[in-house]
Amino acid sequence: MARPGSALVTVLVLAGSILSITAAPQSPNAISREWANYNMQRQNLRIGTEDNGNNLRSVLDYSFTTPLRQIQGSQVYQAGNARFRRVVDDLQRGNPVTIVAIGGVATNGSDASNPGTNDFFALYVKYLRRAFPNARIEPVRSSAGIAPSAVVAQCLSSYIPRDADLVLLEMTANDAVGMDESLIDGHNAKAYELLMRGILEAEKQPALILTQSMVPGMGNGSTPFYLTPETPQYAALASYYGTPVVSMRNAVWRSGTPTNASGIISDAVLQEDGSTPTNAGHKSMADMLVYNTQRTAEDLALLPYGDYDTQSMAVQVPEKPVYGDVAAQPSVVLSNSTCEWVHDISGNSRQCPTQMDQMCNLDHANRDNMLRTYDERIETSPRSNRAALIGGVVGGVVGGLLLIGGLLAYCIISKKRHAQRVAAAAEAKAAARRKEVAAGQGVPITATTRPGF
Numbered sequence: 273m274a275r276p277g278s279a280l281v282t283v284l285v286l287a288g289s290i291l292s293i294t295a296a297p298q299s300p301n302a303i304s305r306e307w308a309n310y311n312m313q314r315q316n317l318r319i320g321t322e323d324n325g326n327n328l329r330s331v332l333d334y335s336f337t338t339p340l341r342q343i344q345g346s347q348v349y350q351a352g353n354a355r356f357r358r359v360v361d362d363l364q365r366g367n368p369v370t371i372v373a374i375g376g377v378a379t380n381g382s383d384a385s386n387p388g389t390n391d392f393f394a395l396y397v398k399y400l401r402r403a404f405p406n407a408r409i410e411p412v413r414s415s416a417g418i419a420p421s422a423v424v425a426q427c428l429s430s431y432i433p434r435d436a437d438l439v440l441l442e443m444t445a446n447d448a449v450g451m452d453e454s455l456i457d458g459h460n461a462k463a464y465e466l467l468m469r470g471i472l473e474a475e476k477q478p479a480l481i482l483t484q485s486m487v488p489g490m491g492n493g494s495t496p497f498y499l500t501p502e503t504p505q506y507a508a509l510a511s512y513y514g515t516p517v518v519s520m521r522n523a524v525w526r527s528g529t530p531t532n533a534s535g536i537i538s539d540a541v542l543q544e545d546g547s548t549p550t551n552a553g554h555k556s557m558a559d560m561l562v563y564n565t566q567r568t569a570e571d572l573a574l575l576p577y578g579d580y581d582t583q584s585m586a587v588q589v590p591e592k593p594v595y596g597d598v599a600a601q602p603s604v605v606l607s608n609s610t611c612e613w614v615h616d617i618s619g620n621s622r623q624c625p626t627q628m629d630q631m632c633n634l635d636h637a638n639r640d641n642m643l644r645t646y647d648e649r650i651e652t653s654p655r656s657n658r659a660a661l662i663g664g665v666v667g668g669v670v671g672g673l674l675l676i677g678g679l680l681a682y683c684i685i686s687k688k689r690h691a692q693r694v695a696a697a698a699e700a701k702a703a704a705r706r707k708e709v710a711a712g713q714g715v716p717i718t719a720t721t722r723p724g725f
């Protein structure tokens with residue numbers, strides 16, 4: 273005869289295991305206990321005759337707040353990692369290292385409560401300075417605002433300084449605008465490939481870490497797990513070029529509250545767009561980058577930087593790209609992708625630019641600024657020019673050529689003056705901010721025009 277108690281125990285055990293699958297995320301205390309145990313075991317590791325703990329004490333000294341398994345899951349791909357092993361080796365040797373973050377709103381950090389201090393890039397740089405106290409670490413924040421990969425690739429020289437050693441590229445949220453079409457014809461992926469190639473071919477063979485943030489709607493229940501360019505397209509490119517990938521989606525998904533429609537509600541991002549990281553989201557992004565750095569340092573303890581790495585570094589970026597067009601018609605790829613983006617962002621109310629380099633002069637901080645500066649500074653496609661011309665001629669015949677011509681000239685001049693004033697004001701503001709930041713310890717908030725670009 274079964275004892276009544278055992279049935280009760282079975283029920284409780286069953287209920288417990290169901291709870292552990294579906295229920296409440298771990299409490300902050302449970303998360304930090306788990307990390308503490310894990311890190312203690314790592315610190316006690318002995319490799320050969322070396323004492324890993326002593327070697328890596330400062331590297332492993334960091335408080336994670338994202339659950340361990342989620343951070344492990346955020347490490348999507350590591351490849352051979354020669355370039356990042358070179359960077360971490362330099363950090364350990366105390367060599368100077370320039371670290372560049374290129375990306376959208378997350379990279380700008382403007383929605384953290386204290387931009388420049390608790391956004392993911394600032395947190396990561398702060399960790400590196402503590403972990404590698406002998407290295408001179410120079411952070412460069414290159415905010416692309418809402419600009420997509422095509423525009424960043426076109427204007428790359430103003431985003432990446434020549435002495436970049438490590439580039440964190442955070443473009444998925446920006447590129448997700450108009451993504452459904454892109455999944456079929458891949459125009460964003462082609463532009464992203466050009467951007468990756470541009471970075472990988474930079475002077476110092478920088479390490480490139482694809483730092484994938486969450487796309488619009490992903491954290492407010494309106495975009496499912498799979499609908500992001502980070503998979504499959506950008507993951508394919510990472511595999512081809514052997515660049516590490518870390519994923520914020522993976523880091524935070526299981527902490528979110530599931531919705532009926534296979535989405536999540538996550539406090540890691542603002543609910544209004546489901547994408548812009550909050551303080552918690554920035555911390556998760558920092559956590560996944562720190563963990564990647566720690567694992568790379570441990571890997572160096574196992575097998576120090578050496579021949580395998582230098583041989584791997586000597587191999588050039590493959591001449592043949594994943595997408596044929598990327599080699600055959602790079603400028604068409606960029607203008608096609610930019611053109612699509614301009615249509616998407618303006619609700620089809622703007623024509624495509626005729627000169628791609630003019631896109632570099634826009635204020636990409638947000639949609640309104642982008643559209644305003646677009647109207648002020650961009651020459652658009654021939655169709656609209658021709659229409660304007662015909663309109664002008666007809667108008668001239670009817671209303672008197674001189675008068676119209678005069679008005680037109682006046683408009684152009686005042687438009688141009690206005691654009692110059694806007695640009696000058698933006699530069700003055702940026703200069704003031706650079707000065708402010710230079711005085712403190714934080715990480716500058718906007719793209720720097722420092723020597724070396």
Ligand SMILES: *[C@@H]1O[C@H](CO)[C@@H](O)[C@H](O)[C@H]1NC(C)=O
Binds near residue numbers: 488490543546
């Ligand atoms: C969720 O995010 C999407 C995409 O950014 C946005 O259009 C939508 O308004 C957001 N939903 C809510 C409830 O804020």
Ligand SMILES: *[C@@H]1O[C@H](CO)[C@@H](O)[C@H](O)[C@H]1NC(C)=O
Binds near residue numbers: 459597605
């Ligand atoms: C550019 O866009 C045109 C028109 O949509 C298309 O036919 C062409 O294949 C595209 N070219 C590339 C290189 O993407």
Ligand SMILES: *[C@@H]1O[C@H](CO)[C@@H](O)[C@H](O)[C@H]1NC(C)=O
Binds near residue numbers: 380381417636637718
């Ligand atoms: C970056 O954030 C600052 C505020 O912290 C804002 O003034 C600036 O326009 C943003 N820049 C871009 C490119 O998004």
